[in-house]
Amino acid sequence: MKLLRIFLAGFALQLAAFMPFASNTLIPVAEAGLPFIDSQGKELPTLAPMLEKSLPAVVNIATSGRVRVRQNPLMDDPFFRRFFDIPEQPRERKTESLGSGVIVDASKGYILTNNHVIDKADEIDITLHDGRSFKAKLIGTDPETDIAVIQIKAKELTALKIANSDKLRVGDFAVAIGNPFGLGQTVTSGIVSALGRSGLGIEGYEDFIQTDASINPGNSGGALVNLRGELIGINTAIFSRSGGNIGIGFAIPINMAKDVMLQLVEHGELKRGRIGAQAQDITPDLAQAFDLPNGTGGAVITQVNPGSAANRAGLKAGDIVLEINGKEVEHASDLRNFIGLLRVGKKVDIKVLRDGKTRTMRAVVQSPVSDGKQGKALHPKLAGAQFGDITEGSRLYGRIEGVLVVNVERGSPAAEAGLRKGDVIISANRKNIKNLQQFKKAIKGSNKLLLNIRRGNGALFLYL
Incomplete structure (x- = not known):
């Protein structure tokens, strides 16, 4: 407890450095800046008022299931087992896992978490901040984004307000709430270290928020909130060679998680389409080859499949994609992420740069050609x-x-x-x-x- 107080006091002093005073009056910074009176009667900022409102919305998740045990085929032969006096081996083993979740709809009991937290679970048990426990129903999962939606039937729930994660900036304060190592609800703090992290091979669709707020096993599915207590991300993974936290954690932006959740709630699954175009990042060499101004972002189309939605819309190899439905495209992964979150049949406006001129084309997301x-x-x-x-x-x-x-x-x-x-x-x-x-x-x-x-x-x- 002593260490915790020292940490909170140190963090409060850091926040105080950014807070202007006038006529000895404290000007609060959002929810986290509410005054706190120390032993000397001085006012210091504290995270406690914000956390008092946020903690009840974060739940602990415990799952159990059974998986098939792989055996040597010889063990299936009763004569072989009898000859060598080998007892019959169990064919299944019980699995258990711990994680976290975030209540995002108090009236309907919807909880956001990671797919890997509840994957292959036969039973999902939810424990609330006030100690109440409930069995959860699985609404839908999307392994490609590692998002799952579960539901509990309970009254007097608290939901977190959802922020606009597109407005995040590197350097914004961030607070992670979860259940690391099954210890119980734990809060850690840090900043947004980077945005738009992709190519990590963690998930199929990646656009991570990177944070140095400590994220450990069991935090998966928990909340990443700003200093107003608004949900900005779902904690998902860490980068570590030892399995412990080294200050590099990743969270799914809440805007992406929310888009996935809406489809899972409505349809129970995510049916992704595509437009039939491939792209790559614009490197400095490519920017020079295409006579683009320095610092030009976007993605260059490398291939358009014949008869595809992109082909019918008029896209060509060499087009520089600048925006998708009004959202800026900075990398080729953005193109895949934006399109991948749209359902089949949705219209998509694609703003491109071709021969020095911008133009907007409209394509209709189509079903992937499947030879399954x-x-x-x-x-x-x-x-x-x-x-x-x-x-x-x-x-x-x-x-x-x-x-x-x-x-x-x-x-x-x-x-x-x-x-x-x-x-x-x-x-x-x-x-x-x-x-x-x-x-x-x-x-x-x-x-x-x-x-x-x-x-x-x-x-x-x-x-x-």
């Missing part, structure tokens, strides 16, 4: 899984060749064999594959399957 195959049609042991080619809208496009596991039904033969959604099959029966057609040919007529799989940053073999 149901696993049962490919092989009986793949029943319950859906496979597809890696298309241009995927974050894996151009980075790896193979067949993508699009979905796996829980309890299906494919799930019991160990396949997971997001796996990439790069070889089948020791034959390298690049697409569904080659995959189908490699496993045709085989009773057993040997699959080489890329999963995240690792690789493994599955024998079915």
Whole structure:
């Protein structure tokens, strides 16, 4: 407690340096600047009034589930186990995890959290700041942005006011609230260290707020708030080689999370479309080659697919995309993020620079062309899984060749064999594959399957 007081006093003194005084009267800075009387009768700013309003909106999440235990196929043979006197092994094990969530709609009980907090959970238990506990219902998830929406039926809930994360600036104060290591509700503070972080390989759609407010395991899904107590982000990940905090944490901007949440609440899922164009960042060399002024941002179109929405709208390779629906495009990832959050059929206005002149084109977001195959049609042991080619809208496009596991039904033969959604099959029966057609040919007529799989940053073999 002594250390906590020293920390709060030190942080308060830092804030006080930015607060003007006139005629010995304190001028508050937002909610966090409400006066606090110290032992000497002097007024100091404190975060406590803001936190008293914000803490009840952040919840602790505990999940439990069961996963299939991978076994050596020989263990399935009762004669083998009897001969070597090996007892029957459990086929499932119980999993538990802890995380955080944020109440964003008090009347309906909607809670925002991370997909990875509740992924594969059979039960989701919510504990409120006042100690009440509830079972939560899953409304929808979006693994690509790592956002999930759950719901509880409870009265007298407190929701956080949602800020406009597009207005954030590097240097703004930020406060992280969550449940690190299952210790209970904890508050840490810092600043916005950077904006628009992408290319980290954490999620499919990345536009992170970077902060030095301490974020640790268990903080996932918790709130990142400003000094007014307004929600600016959902804490998601840290950059660390040891697993502990080193001052580099990442949060999903609340504007992105809110867009995803609205679709999940309305439709239960996020159906992403695309316009059929690829782009890359504008480097200083490209800016010079295109005769662009120094400091010009945006993304340059590198390819437009024939017959695509972008092609019908009039986009061409070499166009410099400046804005999407009025939002400034600074990087190629912005183009993907903006389009990826729009539902199929939505109209999108694209402002481009071509031959020194700006023009605006309108495209209609279209469904991705899918050549997906149901696993049962490919092989009986793949029943319950859906496979597809890696298309241009995927974050894996151009980075790896193979067949993508699009979905796996829980309890299906494919799930019991160990396949997971997001796996990439790069070889089948020791034959390298690049697409569904080659995959189908490699496993045709085989009773057993040997699959080489890329999963995240690792690789493994599955024998079915």
